[in-house]
Amino acid sequence: MELFTEFIYWLFDSLLIHLLRSNFYITETAVHRNKVFYFRHDVWNAISLPSITKLKDTMLEEIPRVLSNIGLD
Numbered sequence: 838m839e840l841f842t843e844f845i846y847w848l849f850d851s852l853l854i855h856l857l858r859s860n861f862y863i864t865e866t867a868v869h870r871n872k873v874f875y876f877r878h879d880v881w882n883a884i885s886l887p888s889i890t891k892l893k894d895t896m897l898e899e900i901p902r903v904l905s906n907i908g909l910d
Contacts, residue, residue, distance in 0.1 A: 860878070
């Protein structure tokens with residue numbers, strides 16, 4: 838039984854989690870409390886890119902990098 842539990846732990850820790858991470862973006866939402874959603878990376882990029890771009894354009898401001906002011910010439 839101990840050997841079997843070690844195998845199951847290895848299977849999840851070393852194989853399944855890495856396979857899921859490399860192929861999917863895994864998230865949850867506030868609307869669907871305990872549901873977990875799996876998006877392929879290309880689908881997630883298509884969904885999230887417009888929102889991220891809008892946030893960057895409206896809420897964030899780029900700060901110019903001036904190295905001479907902080908002594909990093």
